[in-house]
Amino acid sequence: MASGRLPDRPPPRLAARGVLALRRLLHRTADRLVPGEVALWEHSAAFGRTRILGALAEYGVADALADGPATAQELADRLGLDADALHRALRAIGVYDIVRLDRRGRFHLTPAGRALGEDHPHSLRAWIRYLNLASTQDAWAGVTQTIKTGDPSFPAVHGRSVWDHFAAHPDEEQLFATAMRKLTELDVPAIVATYPWPERGTVCDVAGGVGTLLAGVLRAQPGLRGVLVDSPGVLTEAEGPLSAAGVRERVTLSEGNMFERVEAQADVYVLKDVLHDWDDERSLTILRTVRAAMPHGARLVLVENLQKRNRIDPIASLVDVHMLTQCDGGRQRSVAELHGLLRSAGLRPGELRLTAQPALVEGIAA
Ligand SMILES: C[S@@+](CC[C@H](N)C(=O)[O-])C[C@H]1O[C@@H](n2cnc3c(N)ncnc32)[C@H](O)[C@@H]1O
Numbered sequence: 001m002a003s004g005r006l007p008d009r010p011p012p013r014l015a016a017r018g019v020l021a022l023r024r025l026l027h028r029t030a031d032r033l034v035p036g037e038v039a040l041w042e043h044s045a046a047f048g049r050t051r052i053l054g055a056l057a058e059y060g061v062a063d064a065l066a067d068g069p070a071t072a073q074e075l076a077d078r079l080g081l082d083a084d085a086l087h088r089a090l091r092a093i094g095v096y097d098i099v100r101l102d103r104r105g106r107f108h109l110t111p112a113g114r115a116l117g118e119d120h121p122h123s124l125r126a127w128i129r130y131l132n133l134a135s136t137q138d139a140w141a142g143v144t145q146t147i148k149t150g151d152p153s154f155p156a157v158h159g160r161s162v163w164d165h166f167a168a169h170p171d172e173e174q175l176f177a178t179a180m181r182k183l184t185e186l187d188v189p190a191i192v193a194t195y196p197w198p199e200r201g202t203v204c205d206v207a208g209g210v211g212t213l214l215a216g217v218l219r220a221q222p223g224l225r226g227v228l229v230d231s232p233g234v235l236t237e238a239e240g241p242l243s244a245a246g247v248r249e250r251v252t253l254s255e256g257n258m259f260e261r262v263e264a265q266a267d268v269y270v271l272k273d274v275l276h277d278w279d280d281e282r283s284l285t286i287l288r289t290v291r292a293a294m295p296h297g298a299r300l301v302l303v304e305n306l307q308k309r310n311r312i313d314p315i316a317s318l319v320d321v322h323m324l325t326q327c328d329g330g331r332q333r334s335v336a337e338l339h340g341l342l343r344s345a346g347l348r349p350g351e352l353r354l355t356a357q358p359a360l361v362e363g364i365a366a
Contacts (some may be wrong), residue, residue, distance in 0.1 A: 010190035016356030024314050042095075052093045053116065054132025057125045061090070061108060062116035065099070067132055069106035122186060126178040133172055135165060137326050144223065146325060151276070153325045163231075170233055178236045181212045184272070188216035189302060190355035199223050206265035207274040208292055210238040213303075214270075215245035227264040229256040238317050258286045262293040267293060276307035276319070280341065281328025287345030287363075294365040300347060302361040307332035315357065335361060 010016075031039035056062060059079050064070065070078075071244075072087030077312045090099055090107050098113040115124050131135060135158060142153025154162050166173035197203065197217050204227040205214040214226045228238060228251055235253045244246040256262055258274070259282070269290050275283045291298055305316040323330030333341075339349040342363035350362030 003043045010193055010355065011354045013190075013354060020314055034161055042177075049096055050128075051095065051099070051137075051268070052089045053128050055089060057128040058132065059117055060118065062113055062119050062125070065107060065109045066114070066117050066119065067104065069108040070300060071105045072107065075107070084139075103365060116305075117237065118200075123182055126175060126182055130172075130175050130179040133175070135162075135169070135172065136326065140322075143321070145327050154330055155328060162326055167231070167233065173233050174237055177210050177234050180209045180273075181241060184209065185210040187303075187355070188213055191272075191358065191360065192216045192220045194353045194355050195220050195301060195360050197224065200224070201267035202227060202265065203263070203268045203270065204264040204293075205272070206256075206262055206286075207271065209234060210240075210254065211242045212243075212250060213272055214251065215242055215247050218247040218250055219245060224249040224250070227254050227266060228252070229254045229258065229264065230263055231255065237264065260288055260289065262289055264293055265295055266293075267298055269300040270303065271300065273305075275338070275341070276301060276304055276323050276332055277327045277330040279331075280319070282328070284340055284344055287341055287347065291345050291347055291365060296365055298365045299350060300342075300363040300365070302342075302363070303358045304338065304339055304361065305332055305357060306359045308334045335359070 059081060061075060061079065064075050064078055072090060073083040075081065075087050076083035087105075091101055093099060093106075094101050096112075097110050098116070100108040100110055102108065110266055114120050115122055116128065117123060118125050135154075138160075139154040140158050142157045145156065146153045147150075147304060155167075158165055160168075168177060191213060197220065199221055200223045203214065203217055205211065206229045208214050208228045210230075211226070211228045212222045218224055218226050224248070228235065228242075230238070232255050233234055235255060238253060239248070240250050252264075254263055254308065262269075271286070271290065278286065287300075294300065305313070305319060307316040307320055311334075318333040324334065335352055338361045342349050342361075345363075346365075347363030348366040350364045351363070353360040
């Protein structure tokens with residue numbers, strides 16, 4: 001992934017898909033060069049990889065390496081860490097090409113390692129810190145039970161939904177909102193370029209987080225206004241990013257519960273990475289709530305990574321199990337499944353638009 005400003009134009013979809021497919025083929029080929037148990041041993045250690053990345057993200061180690069290579073001792077002195085433990089953790093993460101270790105004992109960031117830095121334009125630091133939270137990890141640890149019962153583990157482990165947990169832990173809610181912002185920023189150019197956003201009127205992003213996608217759409221269409229619906233804590237976090245994008249004065253912030261009522265008359269409604277948090281029953285309630293707000297002829301755009309039942313997708317299939325462990329019955333769905341939900345909510349499926357990653361699945365209030 002190139003450094004620098006986020007591109008206004010996404011890479012061509014087929015080229016991007018082709019590169020992802022080639023990467024997967026190379027991984028598969030590499031695994032087949034060695035006995036199965038050797039490949040499997042490395043995969044079995046993957047939880048340690050996430051943990052070390054989490055620790056490095058927590059302490060800002062990639063930021064400390066951003067200006068040039070350093071030994072673990074130099075880093076430890078700067079960051080107040082234990083030099084021996086840090087050296088061993090960095091050496092281990094070098095197995096995955098996040099850092100390189102030279103013969104003088106200095107660690108260098110690789111392109112993947114640079115994305116761990118706070119100031120990297122596509123930084124995954126917040127996402128990795130969110131993955132490393134005890135609440136996230138404990139829920140993931142429940143996957144064994146989940147595979148037996150089918151019940152999502154976050155509520156089983158924590159006694160409440162992730163959203164209620166966030167409401168009680170504003171620091172974690174804020175971290176998750178930042179993590180989502182950074183992930184959504186990666187998809188914004190493709191989503192903005194792929195959908196025919198109207199030149200005038202209103203776009204309402206329901207459960208739109210801190211307004212990352214809405215800001216991208218409004219920047220592309222200066223005559224358009226926006227409504228951002230989310231919980232009060234998340235909307236407070238939205239002020240900064242919307243102002244920084246220069247669109248704050250065109251956005252109405254609307255505290256709302258998407259299970260009860262959405263207060264917005266708009267031409268286009270968006271639900272990005274929202275239905276994948278919920279089971280079919282609650283997804284239907286969300287869609288019916290949005291449908292009730294939609295004027296005749298308005299459109300709803302579902303932005304989701306598609307998952308066909310018998311197809312392995314290098315991103316959607318992993319996100320799908322994250323949803324299984326972290327949310328209340330969340331899952332990635334196929335186009336047919338999303339169309340079925342739209343129809344049940346009284347929306348006519350419209351056009352399907354594909355990007356390299358998420359798909360844009362349209363429903364029309366006919
Ligand atoms: C996975 S995030 C997606 C955020 C945003 N659409 C994006 O893609 O960046 C799900 C969002 O749903 C919001 N949310 C959860 N429950 C909600 C509710 N009952 N009403 C409105 N928003 C809710 C969360 O605060 C969070 O911002």
